[in-house]
Amino acid sequence: MARKGVIDTPRGQIRTPAFMPVGTAGTVKAMLPESVRATGADILLGNTYHLMLRPTADRIDRLGGLHRFMNWDRPILTDSGGFQVMSLADLRKLTEKGVTFRSHIDGSRHELTPERSMEIQRLLGSDIVMCFDECPALPADDKRVAESMRLSMRWAARSRDAFGDRPGHALFGIMQGGVTRELRAESAEKLKEIGFDGYAVGGLAVGEGQEAMFGVLDYAPGLLPEDKPRYLMGVGKPDDIVGAVQRGIDMMDCVLPSRSGRTGQAWTRRGQVNIKNARHQDDPRPLDEACTCPACRNYSRAYLHHVFKAQEIIASMLLTWHNLHYYQELMQGLRDAIGAGDLAAFVRGFHALRAGGDIEPL
Amino acid sequence: MARKGVIDTPRGQIRTPAFMPVGTAGTVKAMLPESVRATGADILLGNTYHLMLRPTADRIDRLGGLHRFMNWDRPILTDSGGFQVMSLADLRKLTEKGVTFRSHIDGSRHELTPERSMEIQRLLGSDIVMCFDECPALPADDKRVAESMRLSMRWAARSRDAFGDRPGHALFGIMQGGVTRELRAESAEKLKEIGFDGYAVGGLAVGEGQEAMFGVLDYAPGLLPEDKPRYLMGVGKPDDIVGAVQRGIDMMDCVLPSRSGRTGQAWTRRGQVNIKNARHQDDPRPLDEACTCPACRNYSRAYLHHVFKAQEIIASMLLTWHNLHYYQELMQGLRDAIGAGDLAAFVRGFHALRAGGDIEPL
Numbered sequence: 195m196a197r198k199g200v201i202d203t204p205r206g207q208i209r210t211p212a213f214m215p216v217g218t219a220g221t222v223k224a225m226l227p228e229s230v231r232a233t234g235a236d237i238l239l240g241n242t243y244h245l246m247l248r249p250t251a252d253r254i255d256r257l258g259g260l261h262r263f264m265n266w267d268r269p270i271l272t273d274s275g276g277f278q279v280m281s282l283a284d285l286r287k288l289t290e291k292g293v294t295f296r297s298h299i300d301g302s303r304h305e306l307t308p309e310r311s312m313e314i315q316r317l318l319g320s321d322i323v324m325c326f327d328e329c330p331a332l333p334a335d336d337k338r339v340a341e342s343m344r345l346s347m348r349w350a351a352r353s354r355d356a357f358g359d360r361p362g363h364a365l366f367g368i369m370q371g372g373v374t375r376e377l378r379a380e381s382a383e384k385l386k387e388i389g390f391d392g393y394a395v396g397g398l399a400v401g402e403g404q405e406a407m408f409g410v411l412d413y414a415p416g417l418l419p420e421d422k423p424r425y426l427m428g429v430g431k432p433d434d435i436v437g438a439v440q441r442g443i444d445m446m447d448c449v450l451p452s453r454s455g456r457t458g459q460a461w462t463r464r465g466q467v468n469i470k471n472a473r474h475q476d477d478p479r480p481l482d483e484a485c486t487c488p489a490c491r492n493y494s495r496a497y498l499h500h501v502f503k504a505q506e507i508i509a510s511m512l513l514t515w516h517n518l519h520y521y522q523e524l525m526q527g528l529r530d531a532i533g534a535g536d537l538a539a540f541v542r543g544f545h546a547l548r549a550g551g552d553i554e555p556l
Numbered sequence: 557m558a559r560k561g562v563i564d565t566p567r568g569q570i571r572t573p574a575f576m577p578v579g580t581a582g583t584v585k586a587m588l589p590e591s592v593r594a595t596g597a598d599i600l601l602g603n604t605y606h607l608m609l610r611p612t613a614d615r616i617d618r619l620g621g622l623h624r625f626m627n628w629d630r631p632i633l634t635d636s637g638g639f640q641v642m643s644l645a646d647l648r649k650l651t652e653k654g655v656t657f658r659s660h661i662d663g664s665r666h667e668l669t670p671e672r673s674m675e676i677q678r679l680l681g682s683d684i685v686m687c688f689d690e691c692p693a694l695p696a697d698d699k700r701v702a703e704s705m706r707l708s709m710r711w712a713a714r715s716r717d718a719f720g721d722r723p724g725h726a727l728f729g730i731m732q733g734g735v736t737r738e739l740r741a742e743s744a745e746k747l748k749e750i751g752f753d754g755y756a757v758g759g760l761a762v763g764e765g766q767e768a769m770f771g772v773l774d775y776a777p778g779l780l781p782e783d784k785p786r787y788l789m790g791v792g793k794p795d796d797i798v799g800a801v802q803r804g805i806d807m808m809d810c811v812l813p814s815r816s817g818r819t820g821q822a823w824t825r826r827g828q829v830n831i832k833n834a835r836h837q838d839d840p841r842p843l844d845e846a847c848t849c850p851a852c853r854n855y856s857r858a859y860l861h862h863v864f865k866a867q868e869i870i871a872s873m874l875l876t877w878h879n880l881h882y883y884q885e886l887m888q889g890l891r892d893a894i895g896a897g898d899l900a901a902f903v904r905g906f907h908a909l910r911a912g913g914d915i916e917p918l
Contacts, residue, residue, distance in 0.1 A: 220862060224869040226850070249837065249862040257840055257858050265854040475611065478619055488588070492627040496619050500582060500611040507586040507872055 195415055195442030198532040201423055203321050204362040205261070205269045208236040210423065211439045211532075213525045214271060214447040215518055219244045220254075220264040223452050224510040225518070227266040233487070233515065234522030237269040237322075239447040242314055243278035246304070247297045251317035259319030271322035271447070273427070274311045274353075274368075277329055277396075288328065290345070308352035320363070324394065325353040327368045332402040339372035339397075346370045346396075347384040354388050364391035366425060372397055373406050375413060382417035392423035395443070399428040408437050415442035432461055432524055436544055439528050440537065451521045455514030458502045462520060465548045467495075469513065474499040487519035488512065557777055557804030560894040563785055565683050566724045567623070567631045570598040572785065573801045573894075575887045576633060576809040577880055581606045582616075582626040585814050586872040587880065589628040595849070595877065596884030599631040599684075601809040604676055605640035608666070609659045613679035621681030633684035633809070635789070636673045636715075636730075639691055639758075650690065652707070670714035682725070686756065687715040689730045694764040701734035701759075708732045708758075709746040716750050726753035728787060734759055735768050737775060744779035754785035757805070761790040770799050777804030794823055794886055798906055801890050802899065813883045817876030820864045824882060827910045829857075831875065836861040849881035850874065 201208040215222045215230055217238045222230050230238065240260055245251060254263050261267055276293070279286060283295035283304075292307030311326035327346040330338055350367050357365045367390035371377030385393060395414050398407045407429075415424050425445040426438050435446055451461060460467040462482040467474075469481075480490040481498065489498065489512035502509040524544075531540035563570040577584045577592055580603045584592050592600065602622055607613060616625050623629055638655070641648060645657035645666075654669030673688035689708040692700055712729050719727045729752035733739030747755060757776050760769045769791070777786050787807040788800050797808055813823060822829040824844040829836075831843075842852040843860065851860065851874035864871040886906075893902035 219866045219868060220859070221868045221870040224873075226870065226873065248866060249858070253838060253858070256838065257856060263856070263859055263862075265859075476615060476618065494619060494625070496611070496615070497582070497625055497627075500625075504581045504610060506581060506583045507869055508583045508588070510869055511586075511588065511873070 196440050196528075196532050196537050197442065197444065198529050199423075199444065201444075203269045203364075205267060205321055206236065208269055208445075209525075209529060210444040211435075211525055211528050212236055212445045213435065213521050214239045214445065215452060215521075216241070216447055216449045217264065217266070217270075218449070219248065220260065222514075222518075224456065224507070224514040225452070227264060229515060230266075230518060231268070233518040234526060235268075235518065237271060238266055240270050240272045240318065240320065241278055242272050242275035242311060242318070243282065243306075245272075245318060246275065246306075246314050247299055247302075251314040255317040255319075261319055269321040270319070272315045272318055272320035272324065274324040274326040275306050275314070276311070276327045277428075279306055280329065290348075292326070292349075293328075308349045309356040312353055312356040316360070322364045322366060322392070323357060324366050325350045325368050325390075327370060327396060329370060329397045329400065330372070331400050332372055332397070332406075334372060336372070336374055336377070339370075339374060340377055343370035343372075343377050343381050343397075347381060350385060351388050354390070366390055366392040366394050366423075368394040368396035368427070369414065369418070370397045373402055373410055378410065378414050379417055382414075386419060390422070392425060392445075393418040394425040394427050396427050398426065399430055399434075399448075404434060404437070407434070408441065411438055411441040411443065432521070433545075433548075435521075435524065436528065436541055439532075440541065451517035452514050455512075455517045456510045458509070458513065459517075460498075460513055460520075461517050462552060463547050464550060464552045467552045469495065469498045469502050469509075471499075481516055482520075485516065485519065485523075487516045489516040558802050558890075558894050558899050559804065559806065560891050561785075561806065563806075565631045565726075567629060567683055568598065570631055570807075571887075571891060572806040573797075573887055573890050574598055574807045575797065575883050576601045576807065577814060577883075578603070578809055578811045579626065579628070579632075580811070581610065582622065584876075584880070586818065586869070586876040587814070589626060591877060592628075592880060593630070595880040596888060597880065599633060600628055602632050602634045602680065602682065603640055604634050604637035604673060604680070605644065605668075607634075607680060608637060608668075608676050609661055609664075613676040617679040617681075623681055631683040632681070634677045634680055634682035634686065636686040636688040637668050637676070638673070638689045639790075641668055642691065652710075654688070654711075655690075670711045671718040674715055674718040678722070684726045684728060684754065685719060686728050687712045687730050687752075689732065689758055691732060691759045691762065692734070693762050694734055694759070694768075696734060698734070698736055698739070701732075701736060702739055705732035705734075705739050705743050705759075709743060712747060713750050716752070728752055728754040728756050728785075730756040730758035730789070731776065731780065732759045735764055735772055740772065740776050741779055744776075748781060752784070754787060754807075755780040756787040756789050758789050760788065761792055761796075766796060766799070769796070770803065773800055773803040773805065794883070795907075795910075797883075797886065798890065798903055801894075802903065813879035814876050817874075817879045818872045820871070820875065821879075822860075822875055822882075823879050824914060825909050826912060826914045829914045831857065831860045831864050831871075833861075843878055844882075847878065847881065847885075849878045851878040
């Protein structure tokens, strides 16, 4: 199922499989956008929920759109706000029409509907717009999952109508249905009937675990049109990404590499490194001797340990850069392996290197 | 008294008058060292007190010295630790021998003496080493200031002895004496008798105010050898810097541009800008339309306001970069004006522009 491709947009190409760093509030935390680009990212994700609350979509529109606002001229995908309303906002009230809620920042009242979500994403200037959907945390019973999925499908149709015809901008539908094959199939049929520029597998990475997620990914991409991008939302760890690509996923996003960087966790070819650990305090070696990111080229583990312990901003800057670099290098490795027809060997090597521990013995 | 020059070191030239950004704990906060260099800095300052406590001077030595540790291969000046012990440490006890204190980080007991300060600065690999001194906060009575100054002069002699002969490394003496001309003169004589590679004016910027500071600077540089660098420690705001250069100072350092950046204060040709202020939230203009730093080239005041309010790390990164860029541009302006023989006109322009408010009306 794995495949390599390119998505052409007026703002540049997106090489797939693609990993999209998350720029929640108009910034990929602790990074300048030119540094994000230097890691190899072709596209960023922006969060509608955060941006609509602060600085507001109208303000970003008046200032020339999100690309100009945050100094990123390549493609941006925005989520619909639905997922974050459910996980972050206060006093949520869900109806057929949409969701009302209070801002987690200042308590102000807001409403999100499929129509309003489309309007906000248009004001932001998003290149890839996501349908407004609802998504239950897993595990949940089939009845709840089915009702939620069918509501999301009605919202998908309203999103499609509200989006209209916007040349150069794409609208993606979002498949729901939890871990139940029949519901996933029903959702896929409905989305295809409506017709979208791309299709996301939603409602995963919400507590079901990797085995259940891969269980869905064993069949879900095959339910979607072969000639459109398939996007797995909110995933994930490096081994999640590899498994998803093997199963036919083209795009992913996750806060993990940037968030981990700020908590002292580095991802490397050999596995995870907790830079807080005292064993690094005298270690002159880089995080990964084969990595070409600035953190690995210019600094020792001892330095990274020191600046993390001293709560210096440069710790977040360097570890985030390293993690995003590692993620993009992994994507390039996957693309190259698919292109060369030896993905299976690449994946074996990926797992073998991680099994050996985070670094060679001194 | 103003003068332009170059200090040659094995690690590169320092163009004077020079402003030295402060890299307290092995990092100029929120900046990569290559970005600090890009602003035009020729030399950084490191803090002995912070580094001796964490990660410790021995550890930095084992890791190849401070330059390698923090990835800055140009000159580094280190202070002696004396000033920070007095302002930060707990349970200080001052004797003829030196100071004992407890770490503000973990409460551990430490001692600093002239000999130990020289050893630590050697372990760090400092290019310009400062004498260990003691400095009373002002205002203080003449007796206290005189006693303190004489202790510092005895410590200066011990520092000179302990420093020994280290080709390629410089030792600077520190003049004390508060705001009393006779004490300043006595201190200068004593330092010249000992003999140093450069001379600092210490004990200013400690609460006496700009007028009193300029009062001392009206005569203090003239008490020091003309053929050696004169360094004013811990100064200052842009107008302090201009006034000090007019009075014959060659080098300065201050946390102000970096610290201000983290608290939302920007320094510009037109004065100070508080980016927290709501008047910036819809302003598409840069902090300073004539500034070429990344914050001004790529971002609006509205963006900087937003990321500061959202407590995003990029706010500290961009505002610090801007402030350091502005400071270095000011130094280049001063050097150029001195070279062209029209410093007075430059200073008039400097004050006139600031008097007009922080930005042109829209």
